[in-house]
Amino acid sequence: MKQSRFTEERIIAVLREHEAGSKTGDVCRKHGISSATFYKWKAKYGGLDVSEARRLKVLADENAKLKKLLAEAMLDNAMLKDLKFKKMVTPVARRQAVAHLCSSFEVSQRRACEVIGADRSSVRYLSLRPDDATIRVRLRELASVRRRFGYRRLLLMIRSEGVLINHKKLRRLYAEERLQVRRRGGRKRALGTRVPMELPQGPNQRWSLDFVSDTLTDSRRFRILAVVDDFTRECIALVADTSLSGIRVGRELDAAIARRGRPTMIVSDNGTELTSMAILRWSQLTRIEWHYIAPGKPQQNAFVESFNGRLRDELLNETLFSSLDHARELLAEWQDDYNTVRPHSGIGNLPPSTYARLTASEMQRDGTLRCVEGSAPRPVASPSHTGSNDQRIPPIAG
Secondary structure (H helix, E strand, O other), X not given: OOOOOOOHHHHHHHHHHHHHOOOHHHHHHHHOOOHHHXXXXXXXHOOOOHHHHHHHHHHHHHHHHHHHHHHHHHHHHHHHHHOOOOOOOOHHHHXXXXXXXXXXXXXXXXXXXXXXXOOHHHHOOOOOOOOOHHHHHHHHHHHHHOOOOOHXXXXXXXXXXXXXXXXXXHHHHHHHOOOOOOXXXXXXXXXXXXXXXXXXXXXXXEEEEEEEEEEOOOOOEEEEEEEEEOOOOOEXXXXXXXXXXXXXXXXXXXXXXXXXXXXXXXEEOOOOOOOOHHHHHHHHHHOOEEEEOOOOOHHHHHHHHHHHHHHHHHOHHHOOXXXXXXXXXXXXXXXXXXXXXXXXXXHOOEOHHHHHHHHHHHHHHHOOOOOOOOOOOOOOOOOOOOOOOOOOOOOOOO
């Protein structure tokens, strides 16, 4: 910074000349300054001697330094708060954190490294490792088929295919792809299928089922098994009882199949009744594909969840059930009204049974199916290559 040619002593001397009686214009011409500069000096140093002016300048410099330090400390605090929930254990995570700070707060790489305590040499390091895309793809394929194999067995299988790879490198790739085998807990349950599902293009191609609970007037709780056809939106079954086991669910599905025909796929959540050995045995005997949604993702079973909302809003919340027989009677009446009278916005404001008859006649006439506007459903779940359904599908309103 260029130092001013006017020191505090000289500025005080100029002001003393003006106080002695000299005119402002004469003082400014004599010392080669503007009148604005003179009046700024007068406002700042008027009535002060040389020592007081020096002390004022020192205080101003210290104040500027403190403001700068405070601003830097607040910026560091803001950057650390932005990275509060980010784990920075590995060098890769530190590189990502430094890049994020440089782009978000427009600071230098040196400053970002100082804030998070990272070494600049590790941040600037460029890896020379190959991406090993072919080995990663093959490793995922083997892990999806051999779901209970660890990295050692997968290493033997990959080496048997003629690929030379170190066991430590394969273990690193195995961990980066998150293929670790999870320890099983509890008894064995039905696993179902995780393959991508096709969109239903006709009735009885995909059924969805779920449970709804309510209370009788005597405070006894009962459950309702709801089964819905995802294409026609028909309510196939409403079964009410105080207890609905996996065996009972299979028996009710057999009765529904006897009335309507055999579905191609059934979709459900991961409830204990639906993942029991009874359901696994029933699925194997009937050869009906059973698909489980991802845990904690009810939106992947949107059709029956939407139906449950209509059922609770239009019947369960509006009625007091005195007994189980009373509940079954009203559920049967509401099911008939839902299927034959109530318009459904997802199928062109038609009742589900009417829409089912129209689609059946359309298919018989020309062998193809032209869906009513709004009736083509989206996939319930779309699993990734690792075998878990994690894609977020928005719910479809009924």
